[in-house]
Amino acid sequence: MxxxxxxxxxxxxxxxxxxxxxxxxxTATVSLALRDSPLVADxxxxxxxxHARAIGYIYNRRAASLRTSRSGIVGVCVHDVMNPxxxxxxxxxxxxxxxxxQTFLLCNHYDQVExxxxxxxxxxxxxxxxxxxxxxxxxxxxxxRMVEDNGLPAVLIARSVEGVDVPSFRGDDxxxxxxxxxxxxxxxxxxxxxIGGTDQTSTGRDRYQGYVAAMEKAGLxxxxxxxxAGPRTKQAGFEAAQTFLAMKDKPTAAVCWNDLVAIGxxxxxxxAGLAPGVDVSVTGYDDxxxxxxxxxxxxxxxxxxxxxxxxxxxxLLERLNGVEVERGQHxxxxxxxxxxxxxKPRERV
Amino acid sequence: MxxxxxxxxxxxxxxxxxxxxxxxxxTATVSLALRDSPLVADxxxxxxxxHARAIGYIYNRRAASLRTSRSGIVGVCVHDVMNPxxxxxxxxxxxxxxxxxQTFLLCNHYDQVExxxxxxxxxxxxxxxxxxxxxxxxxxxxxxRMVEDNGLPAVLIARSVEGVDVPSFRGDDxxxxxxxxxxxxxxxxxxxxxIGGTDQTSTGRDRYQGYVAAMEKAGLxxxxxxxxAGPRTKQAGFEAAQTFLAMKDKPTAAVCWNDLVAIGxxxxxxxAGLAPGVDVSVTGYDDxxxxxxxxxxxxxxxxxxxxxxxxxxxxLLERLNGVEVERGQHxxxxxxxxxxxxxKPRERV
DNA sequence: CTGAAAGCGCTTACAG
DNA sequence: CTGAAAGCGCTTACAG
Numbered sequence: 001m002x003x004x005x006x007x008x009x010x011x012x013x014x015x016x017x018x019x020x021x022x023x024x025x026x027t028a029t030v031s032l033a034l035r036d037s038p039l040v041a042d043x044x045x046x047x048x049x050x051h052a053r054a055i056g057y058i059y060n061r062r063a064a065s066l067r068t069s070r071s072g073i074v075g076v077c078v079h080d081v082m083n084p085x086x087x088x089x090x091x092x093x094x095x096x097x098x099x100x101x102q103t104f105l106l107c108n109h110y111d112q113v114e115x116x117x118x119x120x121x122x123x124x125x126x127x128x129x130x131x132x133x134x135x136x137x138x139x140x141x142x143x144x145r146m147v148e149d150n151g152l153p154a155v156l157i158a159r160s161v162e163g164v165d166v167p168s169f170r171g172d173d174x175x176x177x178x179x180x181x182x183x184x185x186x187x188x189x190x191x192x193x194x195i196g197g198t199d200q201t202s203t204g205r206d207r208y209q210g211y212v213a214a215m216e217k218a219g220l221x222x223x224x225x226x227x228x229a230g231p232r233t234k235q236a237g238f239e240a241a242q243t244f245l246a247m248k249d250k251p252t253a254a255v256c257w258n259d260l261v262a263i264g265x266x267x268x269x270x271x272a273g274l275a276p277g278v279d280v281s282v283t284g285y286d287d288x289x290x291x292x293x294x295x296x297x298x299x300x301x302x303x304x305x306x307x308x309x310x311x312x313x314x315x316l317l318e319r320l321n322g323v324e325v326e327r328g329q330h331x332x333x334x335x336x337x338x339x340x341x342x343x344k345p346r347e348r349v
Numbered sequence: 350m351x352x353x354x355x356x357x358x359x360x361x362x363x364x365x366x367x368x369x370x371x372x373x374x375x376t377a378t379v380s381l382a383l384r385d386s387p388l389v390a391d392x393x394x395x396x397x398x399x400h401a402r403a404i405g406y407i408y409n410r411r412a413a414s415l416r417t418s419r420s421g422i423v424g425v426c427v428h429d430v431m432n433p434x435x436x437x438x439x440x441x442x443x444x445x446x447x448x449x450x451q452t453f454l455l456c457n458h459y460d461q462v463e464x465x466x467x468x469x470x471x472x473x474x475x476x477x478x479x480x481x482x483x484x485x486x487x488x489x490x491x492x493x494r495m496v497e498d499n500g501l502p503a504v505l506i507a508r509s510v511e512g513v514d515v516p517s518f519r520g521d522d523x524x525x526x527x528x529x530x531x532x533x534x535x536x537x538x539x540x541x542x543x544i545g546g547t548d549q550t551s552t553g554r555d556r557y558q559g560y561v562a563a564m565e566k567a568g569l570x571x572x573x574x575x576x577x578a579g580p581r582t583k584q585a586g587f588e589a590a591q592t593f594l595a596m597k598d599k600p601t602a603a604v605c606w607n608d609l610v611a612i613g614x615x616x617x618x619x620x621a622g623l624a625p626g627v628d629v630s631v632t633g634y635d636d637x638x639x640x641x642x643x644x645x646x647x648x649x650x651x652x653x654x655x656x657x658x659x660x661x662x663x664x665l666l667e668r669l670n671g672v673e674v675e676r677g678q679h680x681x682x683x684x685x686x687x688x689x690x691x692x693k694p695r696e697r698v
Numbered sequence: 699c700t701g702a703a704a705g706c707g708c709t710t711a712c713a714g
Numbered sequence: 715c716t717g718a719a720a721g722c723g724c725t726t727a728c729a730g
Contacts, residue, residue: 374717375716375717376718377716388716389715389716415724
């Protein structure tokens with residue numbers, strides 16, 4: 001248990017040598033004892049640990065880390081924690097990292113390369129043990145090589161970066177969006193719009209290509225007017241509803257960039273007096289916890305967030321322990337989860 | 350700009366003395382120069398900074414911190430980052446902290462006192478400069494006193510802890526929930542249920558009391574059967590819809606613990622074939638970004654997340670700079686935002 | 699099983 | 715304006 005130490009804060013900083021002096025042993029012995037080294041006799045160890053606890057000793061990790069050059073810190077850098085997609089990934093990273101008692105430092109880069117660079121710099125300065133990142137749009141391969149060259153192993157998630165030879169975990173986007181598109185096609189939809197996403201990320205390009213490929217394979221026309229790039233948030237999806245409903249080709253269905261856009265779009269469609277899932281079919285992507293309780297429940301593509309986080313964290317921990325790991329892309333196979341937001345087409349009013 | 354340094358990683362760790370030797374000056378001069386001390390001649394400083402950049406020098410913060418006992422790290426500990434309420438607070442904390450170049454360490458305690466304790470311990474070990482926390486349910490005052498006694502200044506947000514003398518920022522919950530309750534009463538509702546929340550937090554008690562006080566002031570009966578404690582998430586709100594709709598006193602309105610519960614509840618009500626905002630009026634709490642785009646748009650109480658985060662961060666920074674700050678509770682005044690989810694009562698079917 | 703001593707890479711008085 | 719030297723609090727060979 002913790003003990004408040006009297007009234008005078010910081011009266012006298014307690015350190016290893018304080019304990020050593022009190023007990024008449026050397027600091028080496030205290031250091032070893034506190035870390036449960038078998039080199040120390042049981043009785044000595046217990047006496048030391050007991051005393052340390054009693055006087056409220058606080059281990060100084062900076063000093064230890066300076067000496068050992070291991071910090072126990074792992075950095076995690078994503079676009080935005082507030083986005084449930086990343087939040088779900090983080091949750092599983094947290095779980096793995098906790099298990100090996102690593103402290104984790106978090107950063108939102110909001111797709112600003114400079115902000116990400118500052119963070120990586122901080123990690124380097126703190127002597128972090130590794131970093132897991134979903135690289136900001138426009139991240140040069142050099143930024144990642146640089147941290148690796150300085151002894152900070154990196155693992156990529158959700159997005160990959162060309163020309164970088166580190167392990168990378170993400171869903172198979174082209175395949176996944178194909179599942180959603182094919183599902184709509186098989187229900188009888190011909191005019192299917194794609195809402196949201198950007199060509200500036202690998203994910204964005206892959207998803208759009210997946211949609212295009214599925215349409216072409218079914219012999220359906222791919223109209224540029226049916227592509228509404230941009231939206232990636234619920235708010236943006238909500239606002240996109242107007243544009244979507246005004247499209248001159250009157251699409252009967254929308255393949256959305258992600259669940260947030262899909263839910264926003266459905267809200268916008270409902271606000272316009274139409275019934276999402278009846279008048280317009282909508283698919284999401286990610287299968288966030290929220291997808292199942294949306295109204296109507298959202299048909300979406302499970303993107304393996306948990307899996308991505310878990311595997312990325314494990315591979316990083318392996319690298320830290322000197323295990324040789326497989327470099328390059330690891331694709332997680334997405335799955336289609338059909339719910340109520342997709343039905344047979346009905347002519348749009 | 351960064352430079353990758355050759356092929357051999359860690360070939361030779363570059364440190365202050367490396368620079369000093371190369372340039373024929375002392376490490377003291379290099380140290381001063383890199384931190385822009387006016388003690389160093391301009392020419393010397395530029396020469397040093399230029400060289401440091403050229404050879405890819407990385408500042409070792411652990412070493413510096415060991416010497417100065419300032420780490421530039423601030424800890425932030427909340428229930429769960431995935432909850433948009435905390436995410437919005439974090440956003441504004443991040444903004445303030447970035448400005449003064451503090452690195453921030455994040456922790457979800459999930460209301461486990463032990464997990465929070467581990468985090469505080471880590472902060473102490475790392476020599477963090479301060480901590481901002483929304484204390485876990487059941488946090489003993491001693492846990493907070495202990496960190497303060499060890500030189501780690503704390504600032505509380507969202508929840509307060511009895512018997513602790515540190516600055517604390519939160520919304521005025523009793524007042525805020527009163528706004529929502531009075532609004533429903535003024536629309537003509539008499540049977541108003543309260544959904545969600547727990548008596549184990551100061552916030553929970555205050556909100557329930559605020560509801561009770563408003564009901565009593567209006568001469569309306571407070572029925573225990575109208576109180577459904579527990580739910581705090583969208584999922585739980587969704588599930589609570591069934592219980593709510595089956596309540597024997599047939600409430601015509603629900604005052605919800607927060608926006609998440611309210612949105613979940615509305616989804617559940619819609620799923621049951623009723624129209625939220627028409628058949629049942631619903632109020633939220635927090636005014637998350639999402640509230641405005643919910644269907645129907647949610648009437649809710651703005652809880653000042655941004656304000657809480659901003660002020661908490663500023664006060665902490667002031668404390669770090671040795672400024673004496675006002676201890677005790679700082680209440681932020683909530684505001685009612687009326688939207689479409691509340692209307693005049695209609696007899697429940 | 700335990701101790702004396704060097705060293706991790708900085709910063710800070712103190713001289714000059 | 716610059717340098718020599720001590721010290722922050724650990725851990726790790728190296729002796730014994």
